[in-house]
Structures are given as structure tokens and as C-alpha cells.
Amino acid sequence: MEIVSLPAGATLHPLVLPARADAADAGEFHELARVRNAVYRELTGRDEQDRSPAELLPLLRSRTERTTYVWTVQQGGEVVGRAVVDVPHDAGSRVVIATIEMLPRVWGQGIGTAVLPHVEAIARDHGRSVIQNWTEQQASDGPRIEAPTGFGSVPRDHVARFLQHSGFGLEQVYRVSHLALSARIDAHVDALLSDARAASAGYRLVHWTTPTPAARIDDYAWLKSRMSTDAPSAGLDTDEEKWDARRVIEMEERVAQMGQTLLVVAAEHIETGRLSAFTELGIGSDHTATTHQNDTLVLKEHRGHRLGMVLKCEALRLWRDLMPESTRVITYNAEENRPMLSINEAIGFHAIAYEGAWKKELR
Known part of the structure; x- marks a missing residue:
């Protein structure tokens, strides 16, 4: 070039x-x-x-x-x-x-x-033949563009007008949510965790900071691969991603190169010994910065046991001991992902912005 x-x-x-x-x-x-x-x-x-x-x-x-x-x-x-x-x-x-x-x-x-x-x-x-783009925009009280899913909208601002003029269509909206950590939130999370554990009696929680233990890496890779198929993707073209132990190791090498700390909390199905759900919290070398809630997933066949609530609460509990200087958490979720949004809202997350997922079909 x-x-x-x-x-x-x-x-x-x-x-x-x-x-x-x-x-x-x-x-x-x-x-x-x-x-x-x-x-x-x-x-x-x-x-x-x-x-x-x-x-x-x-x-x-x-x-x-x-x-x-x-x-x-x-x-x-x-x-x-x-x-x-x-x-x-x-x-x-x-x-x-x-x-x-x-x-x-x-x-x-x-x-x-x-x-x-x-x-x-x-x-x-x-x-x-398809170009896709994810763009977060400033909050605005002006005209908006509704997502074709029926869930969420983004401002019809300069960014949106550029994308539309360039042939992109809005396919999905993500909610950007923020949680301010405090002693009050800690007590609230403990109470939610205690209440939710009763519904997840057939599962035990495990956790690690990367690198992933060898005994867990294949299951973790499988869970990461299901993010591309089990999470809501609206009208986007979503490839089925292939994750294996090598890809996990390469990802964790990047995490180390970036000076990041990544905590993984997972639910092990006691009967089979396999991991069935996970969540991640990460932060860079500045431990006073905002924590990012990264991937969270409960496999379809293990839903209905409040594992999402258990995992998120346990992760926050562990994180406060691991990174006490970080006082904020941010996370992104599809607006149509009501189960996960309900968990976030119950914990105390509140919406601060929205991100559009855009798609252009080349002719």
C-alpha cells in the first residue's frame, strides 16, 4: 500500500x-x-x-x-x-x-x-462483502435512530449521519453501563450473592487471574467460542469463532504485554466437572482506573440457575480485594439482552451511554 x-x-x-x-x-x-x-x-x-x-x-x-x-x-x-x-x-x-x-x-x-x-x-x-463497525456516541437530546431490533437507539449526530451517508445501517444498540464501587455496593452484592446461590446448588465457583490453569484451558476456550453464537447479535454477520488452548494462550500473552490484570470467574457443573459459565474483569497497569467487565456468558443449556448473578457478584467481591483502588466498573451489553441487563440493574449498574453496531453490504 x-x-x-x-x-x-x-x-x-x-x-x-x-x-x-x-x-x-x-x-x-x-x-x-x-x-x-x-x-x-x-x-x-x-x-x-x-x-x-x-x-x-x-x-x-x-x-x-x-x-x-x-x-x-x-x-x-x-x-x-x-x-x-x-x-x-x-x-x-x-x-x-x-x-x-x-x-x-x-x-x-x-x-x-x-x-x-x-x-x-x-x-x-x-x-x-460486509463491513461492520461499532461506534459509541455522545449522549444527545436531539433526533435519534431506532435499532431494527426494537431495542435502543443512538443519536442522529454527525457520526451517525456519516455512517448512513456511507451506506451503513444501524443493526444493534449496546448499553454502556457504569457501577460506582463502595462499601454500600459491597454489602448489596454480598446479599445478592447469598440469595442467588440457592438456585445454583448444582454448580461450584472457580476463579483465577491469567494465565489460565492447564486443567481449565480447554473449557475456557469452549466458553469463549460460544460468545460468538450464544450472545445476541441482531442482524449482524457473526462468524462462529474457533477458540482452542493456543488461542487462549496467545490472548493471555497480549494481556501480559499490555500490563493488564484479568480475573476470570467460572461456574463448574458439579455433575460433569465442566465449566458452564464465566465472567471476566480486567484493568490496565493503572490500578486506580476504571475496571472493565469483559465477556460474560452462561451456556444456553445451563441457564435458569441464576449463574449470571452468582458469577457477577462473586467477581465483584473478589475484585474489591484484588484491586481496591479501582472504584468504577464499566460494561457493554446488547439492549435486547434483557436477562443480563436485569442482573446489572439489580447490582446497581446504570446506563451512561449507548454504542451502535453498524453494517454495510458491499455491492
Whole structure:
């Protein structure tokens, strides 16, 4: 790929990732990380998505299950945006996952619109016909776009208008929820956990911080694979992801490279000895920052035993001892995932924003 001229004196530069975040040739990558964080802060009004260059680098590298393309957008020698395309390697996939992010001060100059054909070219080169995108937007009291699921909406703001003008349709809305940790919440979580345990008598809880114990890794990989099929996905093209022990190990190596701590709490079905549900809590090297509730899943055949409540409460209880300086938790859930939202609401999470999942069919 070559440097491409764009409107308003901007240029699109393919980025070769540095070997290390502190390498001598990492300057452009550092600028990409800075602009990425600035864009997220301006779009959301929050800093939970900030990544240092050392944290971001492992996320942008190609890996066994996907190929990743990264560009910087520059104007007057300054990085003002980025584009990222992930090409999954799942068998039969029609999809690429793409992000085009520009600093708001260069919006309206036609730069993002000019970048999109280069994203589409990558998709076509890989035989893909669908581009999908997840974008969180600022809260707004203005006009909104309703999700076709009938659950949730997003503001019809500049971001949404750009996506619609570019041929994307809104498919699903995620609720962004926040929990402020406190002694009151600790007592509330303990009470919820005690009440829910009675319904989960056939299960025992296990937990670990990564790396995953060898005796658990195959079951954990199976649970991770079911996230792609058992969680609500509306009208999105969702590939069935393949997870095995190697993929878990590679994921946990990235977690270590990023300086993160990841806690996994799982439910073991006592009769079979197999893991049937799990949840994850993670945080970066700054232990005073916001904790992220990552994947949570109860396998379909094990639902109805209040395992979601038990897992989330146990994870929060353990986390307060592990990371006492983190006083906030954030999580994302599909608006139509009422069972999980009900658990979050009962614990004390409240909605702070919404994220749209968008899809474009290439012609």
C-alpha cells in the first residue's frame, strides 16, 4: 500500500507497526495512539477507553485468527485520524471489521469519506462483502435512530449521519453501563450473592487471574467460542469463532504485554466437572482506573440457575480485594439482552451511554 492523497491536503499513510512501543521508529505510532485517545474522549466525554502506546500495540498486531491493516491520516504533517481494518480468518467469513476515526476539528472536509474506498478495497481483496463497525456516541437530546431490533437507539449526530451517508445501517444498540464501587455496593452484592446461590446448588465457583490453569484451558476456550453464537447479535454477520488452548494462550500473552490484570470467574457443573459459565474483569497497569467487565456468558443449556448473578457478584467481591483502588466498573451489553441487563440493574449498574453496531453490504 502506498501513501494516498485525500481532500483538504490530507494524506493516508499505511503504518508499519514498530517492534516495541519504545522503539526509535515508533513516533508515528505514538501519534496514532494519542489521536485515538483524543477521538474517543471527544466522542464519549470519558477516558475509560484510553490506551497507552504499550497497551495499544498488541491490539493492533495481526494474529493467528485475523489480519489487521492500520493507516494514519495526516494533514500538514500532523496525524489527525486513523483507519483500522480487521480481516477475520474464520471459515466462510464475509466480514471485515473497520474503524475510521478523525479528530472532530477536521470533520466536514470529506477526509473520512475519501478513506472509506480504501477500506472497501481491503474487504474486496479478501473476498469479503460486509463491513461492520461499532461506534459509541455522545449522549444527545436531539433526533435519534431506532435499532431494527426494537431495542435502543443512538443519536442522529454527525457520526451517525456519516455512517448512513456511507451506506451503513444501524443493526444493534449496546448499553454502556457504569457501577460506582463502595462499601454500600459491597454489602448489596454480598446479599445478592447469598440469595442467588440457592438456585445454583448444582454448580461450584472457580476463579483465577491469567494465565489460565492447564486443567481449565480447554473449557475456557469452549466458553469463549460460544460468545460468538450464544450472545445476541441482531442482524449482524457473526462468524462462529474457533477458540482452542493456543488461542487462549496467545490472548493471555497480549494481556501480559499490555500490563493488564484479568480475573476470570467460572461456574463448574458439579455433575460433569465442566465449566458452564464465566465472567471476566480486567484493568490496565493503572490500578486506580476504571475496571472493565469483559465477556460474560452462561451456556444456553445451563441457564435458569441464576449463574449470571452468582458469577457477577462473586467477581465483584473478589475484585474489591484484588484491586481496591479501582472504584468504577464499566460494561457493554446488547439492549435486547434483557436477562443480563436485569442482573446489572439489580447490582446497581446504570446506563451512561449507548454504542451502535453498524453494517454495510458491499455491492
